[in-house]
């Protein structure tokens with residue numbers, strides 16, 4: 001089956017490349033011409049482990065081609081995945097502007113072909129969006145009927161940035177929300193070589209499974225961060241508590257790593273969107289609201305801890321180590337580092353920042369701080385170092401490097417395997 005994928009971002013690109021590597025010819029579509037050009041020369045426009053190598057391979061085998069022409073790509077394929085962004089509006093609700101445009105563009109391609117076509121919504125959308133917003137656009141613009149001339153599925157994606165390709169190729173489960181049986185059967189065929197259970201549901205059930213999953217993972221993080229605050233008071237290591245709790249298979253150890261709060265393009269926006277949907281239905285999203293409140297407080301806890309050393313941060317030189325919202329990515333969307341740097345700037349501290357991948361992105365957010373080429377350079381002559389993102393390389397900081405600091409204080413937002421003497425370091429949620 002020939003596939004087209006609209007949106008070559010953190011989800012669309014691994015989807016395109018992953019499906020091409022499974023033997024499906026893929027037309028990958030984006031409005032960003034620079035991305036399209038890069039992909040067609042076998043280069044990867046984002047940083048994701050393993051993706052560069054596989055793009056090169058599938059492009060050289062003519063299994064993947066990128067284009068800006070949605071209408072033509074849809075008309076020349078059998079199945080179209082829509083994986084454009086669904087960001088957050090000011091009020092926390094979902095912004096459907098991009099997905100509606102993508103649906104309109106896809107519908108023009110469906111209009112141009114005679115054969116049956118399948119549209120698969122992969123973007124995260126709140127329950128009933130596919131039924132109430134996407135299908136009407138597809139029908140109106142194509143002049144055809146859903147369930148007869150074309151099929152529709154909602155297939156949420158559960159991959160994580162940093163391990164996107166691996167997560168896409170080896171998922172825990174594949175959820176297929178279907179308009180009708182024929183649509184679901186066609187999509188299931190594409191996934192036949194994937195070693196994962198397939199769950200077939202209605203369109204709106206699939207949509208809610210995605211929000212409930214992300215919100216429950218975010219709940220685990222805010223929960224352990226709240227427990228971490230007590231741990232700090234009691235001189236207990238929250239990571240030991242998490243190990244003890246997470247060994248219970250009903251709870252599971254994953255997503256119980258305390259830190260500077262969750263960021264990224266999904267948890268913050270998806271929990272907020274679910275809050276908005278519940279309120280629109282007259283329900284009170286009490287737990288969901290607290291997940292966000294705890295997280296907002298958590299983001300600047302490191303600065304509060306720093307102020308136990310320096311009440312007045314004015315003129316203090318502070319190294320911020322780690323800028324991406326998590327290790328393994330150059331993505332800084334909603335990264336706790338953004339808020340931490342803002343807070344330090346507000347208090348007139350002098351910030352030096354380092355990250356192995358995310359400096360260029362952070363420069364757009366905070367152009368007025370100093371960036372360095374290594375963590376050693378960032379630490380030099382500073383009054384304190386804050387480890388915000390747990391990149392593996394920070395565990396290699398040596399005592400000699402610490403000695404380059406003016407005052408030798410390292411505050412760890414995320415627990416790393418730092419081997420330097422305990423007297424130089426402090427954890428956010430451990431002694």
Ligand code: NAD
Pocket residue numbers: 006007008009010011012029030031032035070083084085086098101102105122123124125157158159160161265266
């Ligand atoms: P992204 O911003 O990285 O990529 C979206 C891409 O779509 C961009 O390259 C943009 O140029 C392109 N685009 C926008 N409108 C277009 C149009 N009309 N035609 C063609 N291309 C268009 O977004 P993302 O992080 O890949 O997220 C996509 C969706 O997947 C969102 O709904 C998100 O919530 C969901 N999701 C994201 C992740 C993740 O880890 N990032 C994981 C699971 C689900």
Ligand code: UGA
Pocket residue numbers: 124157158159160161162214217221254255256257258259260261262263264265266267325326
């Ligand atoms: C998350 C989900 O894990 C994916 O399943 C989902 O598909 C995706 O959102 C999405 O819908 O976009 P992602 O945001 O890429 O993936 O990254 P995560 O590994 O989940 O990390 C999210 C944030 O939580 C990061 O800031 C990370 O540092 C933080 N986190 C994660 C913790 O603070 N503690 C943990 O134990 C785990």
